[in-house]
Amino acid sequence: MRPRFLRGFWKLTWLETKIFSREPMGFVATLVMPLVLFILLGRAFGINRPLAAPDVDVPFNVAILAAVLIALSAVQSLTAIISIYREGGILKRLRATPLSPVTIMGAQVVVKLAFTVISLALLMLAGRRLFPGVMRVNVFSFTVAVVLSTFSILSLGFVIASLVPTARFAQPVGAAVLYPMLAVSGLFFPVDKLPRALRALAYLFPTTHAVALLNGVWDGTGWGAHWVNVAALLLLFVAYTALSTRVFRWE
Amino acid sequence: MECVEGNRVPDKGTISVLGLDPRRDANALRQRIGVQHQEAHLQKRIKVWEAVDLWRSLYARVADPDALLARLGLESKRDTWFMDLSGGQKQRLFIALALIHEPEVVFLDELTTGLDPQARRAIWGLVTGIRDRGTTVFLTTHLMEEAERLCDRVAIIEHGRLIEVGTPDDLVQKHCPERTVVFTSDDANVSERLQELGAVERADGTTSTYTIRGAGDDFVTDVINIIAREGIRVRGFRTEIPTLEEVFLKLTGHGIRD
Numbered sequence: 001m002r003p004r005f006l007r008g009f010w011k012l013t014w015l016e017t018k019i020f021s022r023e024p025m026g027f028v029a030t031l032v033m034p035l036v037l038f039i040l041l042g043r044a045f046g047i048n049r050p051l052a053a054p055d056v057d058v059p060f061n062v063a064i065l066a067a068v069l070i071a072l073s074a075v076q077s078l079t080a081i082i083s084i085y086r087e088g089g090i091l092k093r094l095r096a097t098p099l100s101p102v103t104i105m106g107a108q109v110v111v112k113l114a115f116t117v118i119s120l121a122l123l124m125l126a127g128r129r130l131f132p133g134v135m136r137v138n139v140f141s142f143t144v145a146v147v148l149s150t151f152s153i154l155s156l157g158f159v160i161a162s163l164v165p166t167a168r169f170a171q172p173v174g175a176a177v178l179y180p181m182l183a184v185s186g187l188f189f190p191v192d193k194l195p196r197a198l199r200a201l202a203y204l205f206p207t208t209h210a211v212a213l214l215n216g217v218w219d220g221t222g223w224g225a226h227w228v229n230v231a232a233l234l235l236l237f238v239a240y241t242a243l244s245t246r247v248f249r250w251e
Numbered sequence: 252m253e254c255v256e257g258n259r260v261p262d263k264g265t266i267s268v269l270g271l272d273p274r275r276d277a278n279a280l281r282q283r284i285g286v287q288h289q290e291a292h293l294q295k296r297i298k299v300w301e302a303v304d305l306w307r308s309l310y311a312r313v314a315d316p317d318a319l320l321a322r323l324g325l326e327s328k329r330d331t332w333f334m335d336l337s338g339g340q341k342q343r344l345f346i347a348l349a350l351i352h353e354p355e356v357v358f359l360d361e362l363t364t365g366l367d368p369q370a371r372r373a374i375w376g377l378v379t380g381i382r383d384r385g386t387t388v389f390l391t392t393h394l395m396e397e398a399e400r401l402c403d404r405v406a407i408i409e410h411g412r413l414i415e416v417g418t419p420d421d422l423v424q425k426h427c428p429e430r431t432v433v434f435t436s437d438d439a440n441v442s443e444r445l446q447e448l449g450a451v452e453r454a455d456g457t458t459s460t461y462t463i464r465g466a467g468d469d470f471v472t473d474v475i476n477i478i479a480r481e482g483i484r485v486r487g488f489r490t491e492i493p494t495l496e497e498v499f500l501k502l503t504g505h506g507i508r509d
Contacts, residue, residue: 004278008309015301022296022332088292096258096288098281098309 005102012099012107020111026080030073030115035122038066042131060187063127063135064214067142068182068207070119071150074112075157076174081108082161083170092251101250109154116150117143137218145217149210152233153178156206158244178207185211206236252360252391256286269355282311285349285357287342289364289391295334299325299344302333303351310352323347323377339370346377350386357381359390363397375400395496405495409503419495426501427493428466432474435460435487444481448474459486 021027041062085091094104120143127135157174164173184191184198185207191199202208209229216226223230253259255266257273257280266273271280293302303316320326323343328336336344342362349357359378363371378401382388392398398405399419407415407422415422437459442451445463452462463474471490478485 008305011305011308015297015305016294018301019294019296085294089288089290090292090294092258093288093291093293096256096281096286097306098278 004098005100005106007103008097008099009103009107012103013110016107016111017114020077020081020115026077030070030077031119031122034066034069034073034119035126037069038062038123039126039130041065042127046131046134061215061218063123063137064211064218065187066123067120067146067214068149068185068187068210070116070123071146071153071210072178072182072207074116074150075153075160075178076171078108078112078154078157079161079164079174080167080170082158083164083167086161086249086251087167089251095250105158109151112154113147113150116147120146141217141223142214145210145213148230148233149206149213152206152237152240153210155237155240155244158248159240162244162247162249181205181207184208186215187211203232204236206233206240209233209236252358252389255389256284256358257281282352283355285352285354287345287349287357287359287362289360289362291345292341293333293344296332298330298332299336300329302344303347306348306351312353313351314353316351319347319350322380324373337370339366339373342366342370342374343377346374346381350381354386356387356389359388361391361393363392363394371397395494395499399495407499407502414502415498422498423493423495424468426498428468429493430465430467430470431491432463432465432471433460433487433489433491434478434485436483436485438483441483444483445474445477448477 045062082091085094091104095101124135124139124142156177160174160177161170164170184194184202185205186202191202191208191212194202209232213223213226213229213233216222216229254261255268255273257268257277260274268280269283271283273280299320300316303320307313307316317326320329323346325340325343325347328340328344331340333341333344346359346362349359362378363374366374375397378388378390382401382403388401390397390401403418404416405419405422406413415426417425441461445451445461448463449465452464465474
């Protein structure tokens, strides 16, 4: 007998994919926005600090910013969908079927991860064409790192989705949590330069570890050197998931 | 109702549905009951056939989806998004989803609230059809007309307590035995000739419409017998029997409450 959470899982996942792609705004926000930002900033600043001249004044790695934005927009979209589904009684209706709660949420996560990968693929393609010679990063490794990061940030998204009172608050609350996280993630200033308390806080956010890991993958120091960040992403995933199963509301 | 369906933990007491505990045996029970929630929604941009197809994949035994959609008058809406359906169509879709696995009991929660009279009547017809096929229908409503038409047994609940159960007829007989006869006659001295029935009201001094109030099953027969005995010529004759609505108001009081 197949496990219960698989009943209806792929069907629901495919259905949610179709439903999401029928929503013009969500589609644009997830696939187009990070790409446009990447191209514009990339044109303005170049993609990253050239290895040969580390002192050149390039503010940050645009490709990593775009990748993290892709992850964040997935999280934003997830919190919005969950709060809309809860407010509309859709979650309640789905729960009254033999679908297991894991299936209902799992399908959403898979859809978000799938769109993350597509979005990232577009980013890589654009990068190769528009900024030749710069995107030498290992595509597979980079993708895995982004998916892992997204996974971890999504678990925080579930906590946010549990806390927002109504769908109207999902977007602002999500932004209020996620973008400060990005600010202290080490993408713009090194985490070491932050005040002590802020630094401690930064390490509790998955974005900080995501940026460190992505930087590592980008400059070739690789996974081995960043196992701490990988472990932190997994640990935070477990912690946030455990927290969200406690505070999650279906209606 | 949500406790009975296994979606909410009761404060106290025990519930048994088809011999199962709704919480402990939730998965087994969900294969055997169908539910329709009050003010439920689906994803805005889900198509009718997609919803039916998803639901179909979740149950061990399923009805023929095309026949079901046809029965509910939704076959032309197969490719319509949920958000583009009318209120009545949405409710019919929810009924379809509640019936897809041919449940033994189907729970319908205020399914005609907010619908126009045509849509309401169409849904009443469908519910009667479900009952006639042998499925037990458990429905909640604020409309006593709906309860009277659809239900074999009615339970009246006030402030969460069950205050009365019975067939609509029994409840009316028990709590509202009053009967009223209204008839029209051009004969003279009608009121006097019917004195033994008690007060006979004449709508106003000049019309020929009379109203007699009484109680009990025999009252209407008595009126007919006496009118016949007196040889009164009657142009029109009707009886007014209280409805479930009067029973409900009598049992729960007339005061406005929120």
